Each structure stands twice: as C-alpha cells, then as structure tokens.
Amino acid sequence: MPLPSQPTGARRPRAMVIDGAWRALGPGLESLSGPGGAPLTRTVKLIVLPLIVRPALHPELAADFLAPEPAARLDALIRESGTRLVATALWFTLLKRTRRALGVVAGNPQDLYFQRCFELAAEHGEPGAEAGALARAVVEDVADADGGRTVDALKRYLADVAQQDRLEVELGVAWEGRRLTPAADTxxxxxxxxxxxxxxxxxxxxxxxxxxxxxxxxxxxxxxxxxxxxxxxxVWGRDGLPAHLGLTERELPPRPQVGRGASTATLPAPLDRTLFERLFVVLQSSARREELPTVPELVGREVGRSCAPLGLYxxxxxxxxxxxxxxxxxxxxxxxxxxxxxxxxxxxxxxxxxxxxxxxxxxxxxxxxxxxxxxxxxxxxxxxxxxxxxxxxxxxxxxxxxxxxxxxxxxxxxxxxxxxxxxxxxxxxxxxxxxxxxxxxxxxxxxxxxxxxxxxxxxxxx
Structure with missing residues (x-):
C-alpha cells in the first residue's frame, strides 16, 4: 500500500534515492555521515544538492518525488561522485584537525568547510604531501573572511561598561515606546x-x-x-494553550537585557533571550558570516528588533x-x-x-x-x-x-x-x-x- 502522502505509481522520494545511493558508496564517508550511515543533513544541503545534483541545471531532479528515469539519473550522479566524496571526507577530517591546532573555535565546521573540502577534492584528490599547508591556508582564510563577525568579537564589544550602559538605556527607551493595545481579536x-x-x-x-x-x-x-x-x-481556538506557544517562559515577554554570555545548552526561550544570546545564535549558525552586518551594526539593529512585535522587524x-x-x-x-x-x-x-x-x-x-x-x-x-x-x-x-x-x-x-x-x-x-x-x-x-x-x-x- 503506498504511503498516504506519496504519489501513486513508481515515484520515489528524492531523499530516499539520495540515501540509497550514498550508502552504496561504501566506507570512507564517515565524517560526512550520521551514526546510521546516512548522509548528514548538512552534507545533503551543502554538498550533494548544490554541487552534485545541481537542481538548477537539472530541474527534473528538483522534485520531492522522482519518476524512475530521474531517480536513476540522481543515483548515477551520486555514485559517479564517490571517489571525490571520499576525498572530501578526508579533507574535512584534516581541516578539523588543523582548526583545533590553530585554536579556531568560531562557527560550525560543517558549514564553514564542507564546500571548501569538496573544492579541494576536485582540485587535488585525496590529501597528499602538501595537504597540511593547504588545510592551514583554508582554515586561516575562512577565519579571516568573517571580517570580525565572531562570537568573540561580540563578547569584546559588549564587555565595555560604557557600551553596556548605553545599550541598556536604548533598550529601556525602545521597550517603553512600544505600541501597546488591549488584547485584540485574532x-x-x-x-x-x-x-x-x-x-x-x-x-x-x-x-x-x-x-x-x-x-x-x-x-x-x-x-x-x-x-x-x-x-x-x-488566540488559537484551543483551551490550555498559551498564546506564545513556548516562545517565552513567562506569562508576558520580558524587556530584553544586554547580556554578556551564552551557551547552546542553556539558551532560554526566544523572547526571553538577551541581545548577546540572540546574536550568539546568528553568529554560531552562519555559514557565510561575511554577508552579515558588522558587530556594531548587528547590535544596534537588534536593540530595536528585540523590542518589536515577535522580536522581528x-x-x-x-x-x-x-x-x-x-x-x-x-x-x-x-x-x-x-x-x-x-x-x-x-x-x-x-x-x-x-x-x-x-x-x-x-x-x-x-x-x-x-x-x-x-x-x-x-x-x-x-x-x-x-x-x-x-x-x-x-x-x-x-x-x-x-x-x-x-x-x-x-x-x-x-x-x-x-x-x-x-x-x-x-x-x-x-x-x-x-x-x-x-x-x-x-x-x-x-x-x-x-x-x-x-x-x-x-x-x-x-
């Protein structure tokens, strides 16, 4: 019996085709795979789809469900890339080791290096005699490319006492200036x-x-x-549900504070977060931080945004x-x-x-x-x-x-x-x-x- 939301006939979910082709490549892909052997979500998002499948050039492979012919083509594309993917996995392992040696901690290594590793694999194959120098150059280049848009830069910027005082005043003014109205009919x-x-x-x-x-x-x-x-x-037409649906732990969202630290393990609910915690998540999860505003701009905009409805502009x-x-x-x-x-x-x-x-x-x-x-x-x-x-x-x-x-x-x-x-x-x-x-x-x-x-x-x- 076909799955309820799956088309009838011989169409297969694209994700299933990718998973099957990936597993058929065999060992050597551990650093790009999850514990069960399937490709990591970021592997699919950053490598398989944009660099191997390339749906923009192959629109027949862009659908969630594929007919037999496109499914076979997708399977073939991934299998043909097997050697390069194994080399990519080796480069990623080397770049992570180099990153640790250089004391680089900002950003997610998968976001930062996956596509660079695929490029290295395409140009050099598996890491060779010059691999150490190449890996160091890539890690340093990526670290420099963010233009100071790092968690450490944010921490330094908000550590200044005068800066803290100024931002607290601005937050107070923005919070008091909100457009408050009685509870509306939604x-x-x-x-x-x-x-x-x-x-x-x-x-x-x-x-x-x-x-x-x-x-x-x-x-x-x-x-x-x-x-x-x-x-x-x-608000939602169901009894027992808070209007905010867990976006805050309070009955009402509190006035944002500046803050000076954050931990992914202890982040509060979104509308309870400090400026630091809000921007910490952005900087930690950004694959291309060079596209973000500078830290002073980020902080300045976040003051108003944190006091806007739903914390969004x-x-x-x-x-x-x-x-x-x-x-x-x-x-x-x-x-x-x-x-x-x-x-x-x-x-x-x-x-x-x-x-x-x-x-x-x-x-x-x-x-x-x-x-x-x-x-x-x-x-x-x-x-x-x-x-x-x-x-x-x-x-x-x-x-x-x-x-x-x-x-x-x-x-x-x-x-x-x-x-x-x-x-x-x-x-x-x-x-x-x-x-x-x-x-x-x-x-x-x-x-x-x-x-x-x-x-x-x-x-x-x-």
Whole structure:
C-alpha cells in the first residue's frame, strides 16, 4: 500500500534515492555521515544538492518525488561522485584537525568547510604531501573572511561598561515606546492562516494564495506580536494553550537585557533571550558570516528588533510566525486526538509524515500503555515531548525567521513561507528521531537488560 502522502505509481522520494545511493558508496564517508550511515543533513544541503545534483541545471531532479528515469539519473550522479566524496571526507577530517591546532573555535565546521573540502577534492584528490599547508591556508582564510563577525568579537564589544550602559538605556527607551493595545481579536488572522495552510502540503507544493498577501498588508503578524504583550488567551481556538506557544517562559515577554554570555545548552526561550544570546545564535549558525552586518551594526539593529512585535522587524516573517503557530497547534504526531475540523492540507501532510516514523510509533505505544517504563523514564520523557510538539516547533521556527530578519531576507509569498514551515517540521522530526536513537544506544550499554526493554515494547504493541 503506498504511503498516504506519496504519489501513486513508481515515484520515489528524492531523499530516499539520495540515501540509497550514498550508502552504496561504501566506507570512507564517515565524517560526512550520521551514526546510521546516512548522509548528514548538512552534507545533503551543502554538498550533494548544490554541487552534485545541481537542481538548477537539472530541474527534473528538483522534485520531492522522482519518476524512475530521474531517480536513476540522481543515483548515477551520486555514485559517479564517490571517489571525490571520499576525498572530501578526508579533507574535512584534516581541516578539523588543523582548526583545533590553530585554536579556531568560531562557527560550525560543517558549514564553514564542507564546500571548501569538496573544492579541494576536485582540485587535488585525496590529501597528499602538501595537504597540511593547504588545510592551514583554508582554515586561516575562512577565519579571516568573517571580517570580525565572531562570537568573540561580540563578547569584546559588549564587555565595555560604557557600551553596556548605553545599550541598556536604548533598550529601556525602545521597550517603553512600544505600541501597546488591549488584547485584540485574532480570529480573522487565524482564519486567514488556515486558508493559507489549506493551500500547502500537497505533493506539488503550495497553490497561489491571495490570503497570504492579505495577511501581510493587514499587518496581522504585528497584531499577533502586540497581542502577546498583553494578557491574551484563546488566540488559537484551543483551551490550555498559551498564546506564545513556548516562545517565552513567562506569562508576558520580558524587556530584553544586554547580556554578556551564552551557551547552546542553556539558551532560554526566544523572547526571553538577551541581545548577546540572540546574536550568539546568528553568529554560531552562519555559514557565510561575511554577508552579515558588522558587530556594531548587528547590535544596534537588534536593540530595536528585540523590542518589536515577535522580536522581528519584517512583516512577512511575522506572518510566517503566525502561520507557524496555526500549524503548530494542530501538530499531533502521536495520533491520539480526534482530527479537528480545522485541520488543513498542511496539517495532514506534516502529521502523516511524523506518524510513519518508527520512533513516533514506539513513543505512541509508550504514552498509551499503563505498564511502567523499564528504562527508568528516558524514553517516556521523549514520548511525552510529542504530546506538546508546538514548543519545539515554534522555538526552531523563530530562530529561522530571526536569522532571515538579520539578513534582510523576507518571505515574499506563500510558497517561500511554506518551504520554511515545512523545513522546520522536518528538522524537529529528525531531531526527535536522533534523540530516540541516542537513548536506545545508551540503554543498550546500560544496566537495563535489553530483553526487558524489548519485552515491554512488544507488550505495548500487542
């Protein structure tokens, strides 16, 4: 039986074709692959698609589902690149070792070096006698190319006491100058958001939606943001859901502070973050920091942005946050709620995809089982995360939108907005999958007898 959202016939998901071709290349790709042998998400995004598949030159390979002939062509392209990919993996390992030796810590090595390693592999093949000098030159070149747009530069800039005092005053003025209004009726905004989502999620992508332009022109994203500054409730038409959907841990978003440090392990909710924490994420995740404004410009703009509705300047991005909220409140990966009449095509597509995940199927058995969890609660905690998926979804969506706002990259139509919304859903799903797999590996090596876990899982599926 074909999957519900998959076209009938012999079409195959492009991601599945890429995965199969990648695994067929054999050993030597470990630094570009995940623990299970599949290519890393960044490998696909930064190497396979732009440098091997090149959908702009091969539009027949750009679809999510491929007919037999394009699928065979995609498979062949990846297999033909096998030697170069192995060399790329070796160069990446060498560049990471060189990076550590030089004491470079800023940025994500995959973002910074993947494409450079592919270029080195194309020009030099596998690392040879001159590889050490070449690797050092590349690491130093990349480090210099950011023009001082680093976390260390941000830390130095905000460490100045006079600078701190000035920014605190500016934040206070911007926060007090917000346009505050009583809690507004957002029913029209939510209804229009549902209209847009109804056009999304299909195999062929979003249909033209005039509702999206209407939302932007009416400033409905700004309306939602200003509503979150008040004691709003019932925004999404469901009881028990905070209007902010986890974008803040407080009842109302607090006035932003300047801050002087950040850690990826302890980042607060998006609307609770300091200026430092907001820009820390941007600088850490940027593959091309040279395209960002300078640190003083980043900080200056962030003062106003942090006090703007939803912490965003651009209205198209605020509307995307509104659409994301409407999608998020209907996420039900466990399939334990009765489908409400308000579900749209986008909800059906995303929920259907999540429910086919093996980790989700196991989590569903755990949440409905009355039997105790033999693993001490590790998997049960992961299962419970799926009962409130909107928090993880909205936090990750906000980070994506904030990054676009910093780069002045609006979402000009429903199709571009849906690409971001759907991409975040896939990212959250893959993150949960990875956490489940990690927990299972830990349990296998722990004192919990694997047989007990298997027995419990089997009894839950009965």
């Amino acid at each position: 029913s029209v905004a939510v209804a229009l958001a549902s209209d847009v989502l109804e056009t999304c999620g299909g195999v062929e992508g979003p249909r033209n939606s005039p509702a999206y332009s209407s939302m932007v022109e009416a400033g409905l994203g700004e309306l939602l943001g200003r509503t979150l500054w008040t004691h709003a409730s019932g 651009d209205e198209t991005l605020r509307v995307a946050a509104l659409l994301g909220g409407q999608l998020a409140v209907g996420l039900d990966p466990l399939g334990i709620k009765a489908p409400p009449s308000g579900w749209t095509e986008a909800h059906r597509a995303v929920n259907g995809r999540w429910r086919r995940e093996a980790s989700v199927l196991r989590a569903r058995r755990m949440t409905v089982s009355p039997r105790p969890d033999p693993d001490g609660g590790v998997l049960d905690a992961l299962a419970q995360d799926l009962r409130t998926p909107w928090t993880a979804y909205m936090r990750r969506l906000w980070v994506r939108l904030h990054g676009r706002d910093v780069r002045d990259a609006p979402l000009t139509d429903a199709a571009s907005a849906w690409a971001v919304l759907d991409g975040v859903a896939r990212s959250v799903m893959m993150d949960h999958r990875a956490r489940v797999r990690s927990a299972l590996r830990t349990l296998t090596a722990s004192a919990v007898p694997p047989a007990a876990v298997a027995e419990a899982a089997e009894s839950r599926s009965a």
